[in-house]
Amino acid sequence: MNIEEQINQLREELRQHNYNYYVLDAATISDYEFDMKLKELQALEDKNPQFYDPNSPTLRVGGEVTKNFNTVVHEQRMYSLDNSYSKEDLLDWETRIKKLVDGDVSYTCELKYDGASISLTYENGELLRAVTRGDGIQGDDVTTNVKTIRSVPLKLKGDYPPKFDIRGEIVLPYEGFAKMNQERIAAGEEPYANPRNTASGSLKLQDSSETAKRPLDCLLYNLAGDRLGIDSQFESLGKAREWGFKVPEESRLANSIDEVLDFVNLWDEKRRDLPYETDGVVIKVNNLQQQEELGFTSKAPRWAMAYKFKAEQVATKLNKITYQVGRTGAITPVANLEPVQLAGTTVKRASLHNADQIAKLDIREGDTVFVEKGGEIIPKIVGVDFTKRDPNSTPTEYITLCPECGTPLIRKEGEAQHYCPNTEGCPPQIVGRIQHYISRKALDIEGLGGETVALLVKEGLIKNYADLYVLKREQVIPLERMAEKSADNLIEGIAKSKEIPFERVLFGLGIRYVGETVAKKLAKHYKTINAIIEASEEDLVSVDEIGVKIAQSVQEFFNIEANKQLIHRLQDYGVQLQISAEKLANQKDTLNGQTFVVSGVFEKVSRNELKKLIEDNGGKVSSSISSKTSYVVAGENMGPSKLEKANKLGIAIISEDDFLNLI
Numbered sequence: 255m256n257i258e259e260q261i262n263q264l265r266e267e268l269r270q271h272n273y274n275y276y277v278l279d280a281a282t283i284s285d286y287e288f289d290m291k292l293k294e295l296q297a298l299e300d301k302n303p304q305f306y307d308p309n310s311p312t313l314r315v316g317g318e319v320t321k322n323f324n325t326v327v328h329e330q331r332m333y334s335l336d337n338s339y340s341k342e343d344l345l346d347w348e349t350r351i352k353k354l355v356d357g358d359v360s361y362t363c364e365l366k367y368d369g370a371s372i373s374l375t376y377e378n379g380e381l382l383r384a385v386t387r388g389d390g391i392q393g394d395d396v397t398t399n400v401k402t403i404r405s406v407p408l409k410l411k412g413d414y415p416p417k418f419d420i421r422g423e424i425v426l427p428y429e430g431f432a433k434m435n436q437e438r439i440a441a442g443e444e445p446y447a448n449p450r451n452t453a454s455g456s457l458k459l460q461d462s463s464e465t466a467k468r469p470l471d472c473l474l475y476n477l478a479g480d481r482l483g484i485d486s487q488f489e490s491l492g493k494a495r496e497w498g499f500k501v502p503e504e505s506r507l508a509n510s511i512d513e514v515l516d517f518v519n520l521w522d523e524k525r526r527d528l529p530y531e532t533d534g535v536v537i538k539v540n541n542l543q544q545q546e547e548l549g550f551t552s553k554a555p556r557w558a559m560a561y562k563f564k565a566e567q568v569a570t571k572l573n574k575i576t577y578q579v580g581r582t583g584a585i586t587p588v589a590n591l592e593p594v595q596l597a598g599t600t601v602k603r604a605s606l607h608n609a610d611q612i613a614k615l616d617i618r619e620g621d622t623v624f625v626e627k628g629g630e631i632i633p634k635i636v637g638v639d640f641t642k643r644d645p646n647s648t649p650t651e652y653i654t655l656c657p658e659c660g661t662p663l664i665r666k667e668g669e670a671q672h673y674c675p676n677t678e679g680c681p682p683q684i685v686g687r688i689q690h691y692i693s694r695k696a697l698d699i700e701g702l703g704g705e706t707v708a709l710l711v712k713e714g715l716i717k718n719y720a721d722l723y724v725l726k727r728e729q730v731i732p733l734e735r736m737a738e739k740s741a742d743n744l745i746e747g748i749a750k751s752k753e754i755p756f757e758r759v760l761f762g763l764g765i766r767y768v769g770e771t772v773a774k775k776l777a778k779h780y781k782t783i784n785a786i787i788e789a790s791e792e793d794l795v796s797v798d799e800i801g802v803k804i805a806q807s808v809q810e811f812f813n814i815e816a817n818k819q820l821i822h823r824l825q826d827y828g829v830q831l832q833i834s835a836e837k838l839a840n841q842k843d844t845l846n847g848q849t850f851v852v853s854g855v856f857e858k859v860s861r862n863e864l865k866k867l868i869e870d871n872g873g874k875v876s877s878s879i880s881s882k883t884s885y886v887v888a889g890e891n892m893g894p895s896k897l898e899k900a901n902k903l904g905i906a907i908i909s910e911d912d913f914l915n916l917i
């Protein structure tokens with residue numbers, strides 16, 4: 255088998271596994287085996303760029319950056335749907351239909367998925383383009399991002415037509431959404447408000463490797479365009495499934511409006527078991543010939559109708575708006591409600607997210623507000639009952655001073671959140687940072703809980719996490735509810751935290767955007783805190799998965815003198831601020847302190863293998879040439895601009911063999 259055949263075979267294999275896993279939800283190999291095959295393909299592709307394929311499974315990880323999304327006119331308009339709310343509405347609709355078409359009418363009942371609508375164009379079985387709905391006439395080309403969604407087939411199977419559009423919804427399942435939010439909270443960021451907005455925001459991220467990390471799913475439900483030799487909507491769903499699309503299995507045929515209502519009633523309950531949000535049922539005339547005869551109004555098809563589920567909603571009084579200060583200083587307004595029963599739980603509080611949300615709802619203290627719980631677990635305020643508003647009330651004025659320390663709040667350009675900039679002196683920030691430091695995934699200090707931290711700060715015994723290490727038993731014992739035994743445990747727990755590995759300490763420092771995964775990457779790459787402190791923004795960005803936002807935040811953190819001093823103190827106390835000697839021993843350091851730029855195509859090793867070799871031997875890989883570059887490892891077809899720059903700066907250019915000799 256020649257290289258090209260080998261590449262094609264691997265691509266085909268991976269495509270099938272991908273389909274089994276993400277569309278059928280029935281994997282036949284382990285994740286590890288899958289990763290190995292993917293790596294093998296990646297290596298072959300790196301070495302043989304002439305066989306590039308824009309729809310290769312290796313491109314699922316993203317990487318392409320889009321500054322401005324192109325506007326594309328939909329070949330077939332993307333319509334909205336008319337809504338119905340009762341059996342009467344549906345019967346009226348049926349009467350209208352029967353005046354316009356002959357013969358019996360049957361319906362396809364589908365669930366109405368609550369996500370971001372998308373139109374996919376396929377040509378000769380390959381994904382050509384993915385466009386958002388936009389205003390229905392034209393939308394944004396988000397192909398690079400959509401390609402990273404594993405359930406979107408990049409190549410089709412079976413007897414697909416040569417060219418067609420298919421429409422569906424990009425959704426974010428609850429589980430993935432909850433996980434993203436946990437990670438955001440751990441990294442000191444505001445959680446996202448709901449899966450739908452997060453899904454549509456994900457399509458417009460500039461860096462497609464960011465989209466690739468989000469657990470998005472794509473559910474398809476409509477073939478657009480001429481009939482493609484298919485007679486009914488229900489049949490078209492089956493066909494699309496055969497071609498490799500993820501078409502939900504819940505759809506049913508109904509022969510009457512009564513049967514439609516059975517479907518609605520069934521799913522009004524059962525939808526709570528689905529992994530993603532639905533907000534109703536979409537009923538479509540099944541026969542495509544009849545659909546054609548019915549056509550469209552100016553905004554919606556006459557052959558389809560949405561029936562919205564009733565979200566559980568109650569009205570209650572908004573007693574007061576209070577403001578919470580997080581450990582990064584972010585302010586969150588909270589609605590304190592007159593307690594009310596909703597979908598089986600008592601609701602007393604709901605987040606109002608930010609100043610814009612308050613302004614949008616025009617919500618005021620004393621108002622009667624509507625609280626809703628959809629499929630989501632978190633209750634949200636959806637509106638105000640203006641008929642009950644006190645005529646003397648005035649619009650809510652957002653606070654301008656920190657409720658905890660009185661410092662004027664700031665709001666950065668482009669951000670929704672207000673911040674208290676008084677990181678050093680604002681009590682909840684001080685307490686929050688220490689609480690984060692001792693938390694389970696960070697230093698995991700046994701015998702010390704969040705409340706004790708608050709107490710220690712209040713009593714003036716600690717002001718930062720470094721202070722923990724000089725705490726004395728005698729200082730702790732007099733504290734409220736502190737027995738001698740618990741004081742011992744506390745001191746012992748703090749001492750033991752000096753064994754916690756570097757990556758977790760790095761996470762515990764509470765640098766904004768540096769969550770668990772990022773901390774691991776940084777620790778592995780730089781090995782010591784000093785190397786991270788000294789790294790330039792450019793250098794940081796060259797590390798796998800580190801973007802500009804993270805790099806800047808890391809630099810901001812270490813530019814603050816007080817933070818540097820904290821690090822010095824932690825070092826003095828013996829906290830792990832570098833990878834342990836044992837781990838280091840497993841890594842060679844032949845290339846310590848040297849920075850490499852890799853360019854061109856190589857013979858003996860792939861470009862990625864080469865980078866790994868550099869890092870495993872203690873060297874650093876950078877993406878661009880600067881005066882700090884030690885060597886450029888050049889393969890065939892090295893980029894001309896890199897060559898010129900290297901020559902200008904007098905940097906040594908070495909071959910692949912030279913490099914292998916070096917190590």
Ligand code: AMP
Nearest residue numbers: 333334335364365366367371423475536
């Ligand atoms: P609306 O935005 O309320 O007018 O509803 C129309 C939108 O519902 C469409 O643009 C689709 O994005 C979405 N939708 C969700 N599920 C379906 C489905 N099964 N069939 C058609 N549209 C659907």
Ligand code: ZN
Nearest residue numbers: 656659674680
């Ligand atoms: Zn403050």
